[in-house]
Amino acid sequence: METSFESLVRSEFAPKNTYLNTASSGLLPARTVTALTEATRIRAEGRPLDPLFEDVEAARAAFARLAAVPAHRVAAGASVSTYSGLVAASLPAGAEVLTAEDDFTSIVNPFHARGDLKVRMVPLERLAESVRPETALVAVSAAQSADGRIADLPALREAARTHGARTYVDFSQAAGWLAMDATEHDYTVSTGFKWLLGPHGAAFLVVPEDFGALTPLLAGWVAGEIPWNSCYGPIAELAHSARRFDISPALFTYAGLRASLSLIEELGVAAIHAHDLSLADRFRAGLATLGHEPVPAPGSAIVSVPGLGAQQPALSAAGIEVSDRAxxxxxxxHLYNTTADVDRLLDALSV
Structure with missing residues (x-):
């Protein structure tokens, strides 16, 4: 008998292929497509845009619930790299930033681009033990883009507290399937177009109650306490909340993301987590029977198999979408995948 989880997913998704590439970009739910269509009609028909700005606030509130923080701690922007640059700009010259080797560029490159920071890279497994008294910030992805390895965030948080370092954690490859508690970190960031199933062009930054020494360098009119009174000249009064770090929103994107987040909340991250991991573990078990050993990433919905990346074009031609990473x-x-998807990929790899 079909469960309520399965029936809801089936009502929202009807992929035309075997789509196993959410780590690159998630599929859009039917409700999101409807919301995007309505948003474009609002613009095309010359109606007031108020509902679209309301979508931004609703999406902010939904992400805040997923992150276990109040909405006033969440800034709405466009990309992870933008917020990484904002965090990088807050550090004094010469500050040490600790990162994981080969982490995703958007979270690490802005610290290198500063040119006057000491960026130290260590293997992910040694991140917590590598925090030292001179470390000002630790920047890391909760789940690694390349291979799905999950950072030991509790150990990192404890090490950072011991040495007085701040933490900056990117949940782009985890938000939506892995429980997220932004109260445990100084800064938390995530894009919305992967596991959160939204369109491209939205990202969220969670900041501390005191803003964590961040300066709103990118503040435009939407960052004012009363945005429509902040359209000309310098902003007289910045928002009293994390909205001071907002970037003028891509309204269509947030209209769609609001709908996508509503689906994530309806299904529940715990149920999505269980579903995703059961499929990932089925794939790992199948790989073992074929003589392949994936990168060790226990508890991850992402499975990376060394040496098989070159098969990606042929798999895509056969209607199976995966990625070639290094x-x-x-x-x-993810939630729209089934055991049949797993078995189809295993069958293709057995040839």
């Missing part, structure tokens, strides 16, 4: 075949399992 020579590894990367498969990502």
């Amino acid at each position: 020579g590894n075949l990367r498969a990502a399992f």
Whole structure:
């Protein structure tokens, strides 16, 4: 008998292929497509845009619930790299930033681009033990884009507290399937177009109650306490909340993301987590029977198989979408995937 989880998913998704590439970009739910269509009609028909700005606030509130923080701590922007640059700009010259080797560019490159910071890279597994008294900030992805390895965030948080360092955690490859508690970190960031199933062009930054020494360098009119009174000249009064770090929103994107987040909340992250991991573990077990050993990433919905990345074009031609990352075949399992999807990929790899 079909469960309520399965029936809801089936009502929202009807992929035309075997889509196992959420780590690159998630599929849009039917409700999101409807919301995007309505948003474009509002613009096309010359109606007031108020509902679209309301979508931004609703999406902010939904992400805040997923992150276990109040909405006033959440800034709405466009990309992870933008917010990484904002965090990087808050550091004094010469400050040490600790990162994981080969982490995703958007979270690490802005610290290198400063040119006057000491960026130290260590293996992900040694991140917590590598925090030292001179470390000002630790920046890391909760789940690694390349291979799905999950950072030991509790150990990192404890090490950072011991040495007085701040933490900046990117949940782009985890938000939506892995429980997220932004209260445990100084700064938390995530894009919305992967596991959160939204359109491209939205990202959220969670900041501390005291804003964590961030300066709103990118503030435009939407960052004012009363935005429509902040359209000309310098902003007289910045928003009293994290909205001071907002970037003028892509309204269509947020209209769609609001709908996508509503689906994530309806299904529940715990149920999505269980579903995704059961499929990932089925794939890992199947790989073992074929003589392949994936990158060790226990508890991850992302499975990366060394040496098989070159098969990605042929798999795509056969209607199976995966990624080639650094020579590894990367498969990502999300709520719309089924055991049949897993078995089809395994069958294709057995040839």
